[in-house]
Amino acid sequence: MKEQGMSLIVKRVTKITVxxxxxxxxxxxxxxxxSPGGGFAGGVIIALSFIHLVLAFGKExxxxxxxxxxxxxxxxxxxxxxxxxxxxxxxxxxxxxINVLPKGRPFDLFSSGSILLSNVAIAMxxxxxxxxxxxxxxxxxxxxxxxxxxxx
Amino acid sequence: xxxxxxxxILFSIGVYCLLVKKNLVKKIVGLGIMDYALNLFFILLGYxxxxxxxxxxxxIVITSFVxxxxxxxxxxxxxxxxxxxxxxxxxxxxxxxxYKTFNIDEIRRLRE
Amino acid sequence: xxxxxxxxxFMIVAAVMAMEIEDLLSSVIALGAVGIGLTLEFLxxxxxxxxxxxxxxxxxxxxxxxxxxxxxxxxxxxxxxKWGYFAFALLFVSVFLWFSYQAIMGLPSFGSPIMKVGxxxxxxxxxxxxxxxxVSAIILDFRGYDTLGEATVLFxxxxxxxxxxxxxxxxx
Numbered sequence: 001m002k003e004q005g006m007s008l009i010v011k012r013v014t015k016i017t018v019x020x021x022x023x024x025x026x027x028x029x030x031x032x033x034x035s036p037g038g039g040f041a042g043g044v045i046i047a048l049s050f051i052h053l054v055l056a057f058g059k060e061x062x063x064x065x066x067x068x069x070x071x072x073x074x075x076x077x078x079x080x081x082x083x084x085x086x087x088x089x090x091x092x093x094x095x096x097x098i099n100v101l102p103k104g105r106p107f108d109l110f111s112s113g114s115i116l117l118s119n120v121a122i123a124m125x126x127x128x129x130x131x132x133x134x135x136x137x138x139x140x141x142x143x144x145x146x147x148x149x150x151x152x
Numbered sequence: 153x154x155x156x157x158x159x160x161i162l163f164s165i166g167v168y169c170l171l172v173k174k175n176l177v178k179k180i181v182g183l184g185i186m187d188y189a190l191n192l193f194f195i196l197l198g199y200x201x202x203x204x205x206x207x208x209x210x211x212i213v214i215t216s217f218v219x220x221x222x223x224x225x226x227x228x229x230x231x232x233x234x235x236x237x238x239x240x241x242x243x244x245x246x247x248x249x250x251y252k253t254f255n256i257d258e259i260r261r262l263r264e
Numbered sequence: 265x266x267x268x269x270x271x272x273x274f275m276i277v278a279a280v281m282a283m284e285i286e287d288l289l290s291s292v293i294a295l296g297a298v299g300i301g302l303t304l305e306f307l308x309x310x311x312x313x314x315x316x317x318x319x320x321x322x323x324x325x326x327x328x329x330x331x332x333x334x335x336x337x338x339x340x341x342x343x344x345x346k347w348g349y350f351a352f353a354l355l356f357v358s359v360f361l362w363f364s365y366q367a368i369m370g371l372p373s374f375g376s377p378i379m380k381v382g383x384x385x386x387x388x389x390x391x392x393x394x395x396x397x398x399v400s401a402i403i404l405d406f407r408g409y410d411t412l413g414e415a416t417v418l419f420x421x422x423x424x425x426x427x428x429x430x431x432x433x434x435x436x
Contacts, residue, residue, distance in 0.1 A: 027314070033395035036207060036312035041233050044320040051327065067371060075422065079415055087272050097408030103394040105209045112395035118404040118411075125415055126231060129422040130324060133238045136419070136426045137245075155265075156368045158272045160280055164357045169283040169354035181295050184325075185279045188302050191318075192272075195270050195309050198357060198382065201375040205310040209394035217398070219311045219382035220389075226400035227313055228414040234321045235421035241332045242425040245265055254288075 004058025014056040021049040025127070032119040034111045039122030040093030046127040052135050063135075071132045083120065085114050155196055163189035166214035176244045176254045180237065187233045191226050268308055275301040296322060304350045314401050 005011060029042030053062040089098035104111035166189060169182030198219035206220035244254065251259050275298050282294035299322035306315040372378050377410040385402055403411050 033397050033400045035397060036205070037316055038227075038313060038397070038400045040227055041313065041317040041320060042233075044231070044260070044324060045319065046336045048320060048324060051324070069287070072426075077421070080418055082412060082415055086408060088371050097405070097412075099393060099405050106208070106390055107395050108395045110267055112401070112405075115393060115404045116401060118408065119400070122404075122415070126418065129418055130238075132422055133235075133425050134324075134328065136429045137238070137242065153368070153374060155268055155272065155374055156371070157365070158269065158276065160361060160364050160368070162272070162276050164361055165276065165279045165283060167360065168353055168357050169279075171356065172349055173283070175288070177329075178283070178291065178328070181282050181291055185282070186297055188275070188298055191304060191314075192305055195306060195311055195314065196374065197371070198377055198379075199309050199375055200377055201379075203310065205312050206398040207312070217386050219377045219379055220385055220398045220402055221379060221382045222313050223314055223399045224407065225410075227317060227399065227403060228411060229316065230317050230321050232414060232417050234305060234325050234420075235418045237325050238328055239424050239428075241328055241420045242428045245332050246428055255296060 004060060006056050010056050014052060018049050018052050018056075021026050021052065022046060025049060025123075029119050029123040030109065032117070033068055033115045034107055034109070039119040040126055042119070043123035043126030044130060046123065047130040047134070054138065059135075059138075066131065068132060068135045070127045071135065075128035075132060077126065078126075079123050081121040082118060082125065085118055087115070098136070156193070159189055159193045159196060174203070174255050174257055176247065180240050180244065184233070184237060185241070187229075188238075189234075191229060194222040194226050194229075240244065268305060271301050271304050271308070275305075288328065288333045292326065292333055296326045297328070299325075313397070335394070 024041045025045035025048075027042075028037035028045060029039055032038030032042065050062060050066055053065065088099045089100055090096045093100040099113045099115070101113035101117075103113045106112075110116065163186055166184075166186035169185065170179055173179060173182065183199045199223065200216060203216035203218050203242050204214050206217045206223065208214070247259065249263050250256060253259060253262075278294050278297040278301065281299065282291045285291050285294060299318065303315050303318045303322065306318055307313075386408065387397060388398060389398045389401045389406075393401040393405045395405070
């Protein structure tokens with residue numbers, strides 16, 4: 001059976017680094033309101049950690065962790081979550097996207113009300129969406145490419 | 153002022169690449185260059201001399217910040233640019249599947 | 265700020281290379297060099313949020329573009345340049361440059377922005393939102409509606425990519 005993915009060294013290093021990259025993405029997302037970063041950058045970093053997994057191990061191992069259907073569900077949930085935050089402001093405060101949650105003290109992790117939640121929603125949306133783009137672009141095309149090479 | 157003009161030159165390189173090159177991937181590259189030049193131009197407009205990034209610090213009181221509004225607009229624009237690039241690449245790949253070439257002259261000839 | 269000019273000239277050189285080089289893979293990698301130069305510019309212009317985002321987005325778009333070009337039509341097609349197109353493009357670019365030069369002369373000089381809304385966000389932002397990253401406060405609180413529109417655009421592009429690419433996948 002043909003082994004999928006890259007060589008053994010790449011796989012070992014990937015096993016060590018991929019969780020660290022994922023953790024760094026989560027850190028960037030959660031500290032978006034007190035330090036540089038935020039939902040966009042953190043979401044792309046989370047997507048890159050899964051893409052790293054796809055590139056090193058081949059598609060089966062990575063899609064076991066996060067399948068394409070799950071990615072689209074997470075993306076839609078992120079969009080709905082963000083929209084719900086806006087609606088919460090509309091119904092509780094009278095203005096779309098007004099910040100009605102308790103704000104806490106500045107420089108704390110759990111401060112600034114809905115901005116933290118919005119960062120998480122944006123990160124879900126961007127990360128899962130870009131991972132779905134990569135899966136559609138990289139994995140679904142492979143049979144056609146091999147057909148091209150045989151023809152040559 | 154020279155920075156603005158250099159930024160414009162970068163933008164017009166993208167426009168030229170989009171207009172003259174026959175290859176679909178080259179056209180995508182030209183649009184990407186235009187995207188970069190536009191983003192850079194907005195951030196250049198918001199810069200203020202001797203000031204800091206618009207992020208407060210707990211211990212140091214910073215008095216002068218750069219303008220945060222262009223940064224906020226461009227932050228969303230960068231991610232949209234990636235989405236647009238991905239969509240263009242997807243359409244180019246589909247065209248390649250059908251006609252086996254990226255050259256638009258060939259595609260026009262094959263379509264007839 | 266001499267370093268800004270130097271990096272911008274580097275970006276221009278990389279853009280010309282990306283435009284004129286024959287091999288598609290080299291062209292895409294030169295585009296990546298333009299993006300890395302842009303990241304450095306953002307860092308010097310005091311925009312760390314943008315620098316982080318641009319760096320990771322650059323890596324991802326480079327992966328996507330390489331995936332699109334590698335193994336495909338790598339043999340450069342030698343087509344003679346059409347002088348009509350060339351002259352038209354040159355005329356268009358020079359007219360564009362002339363008008364935008366006139367427009368730039370009316371802007372405030374580099375380093376002294378005059379927008380009032382930005383200073384309002386800076387002075388009142390922390391009091392209203394309690395978020396100390398003001399860029400984050402703007403995109404998710406003051407201008408959350410813009411970000412909702414951006415999320416819609418991204419969703420549309422994801423749906424478009426998946427729909428465009430899956431049509432063949434089902435058929436086979």
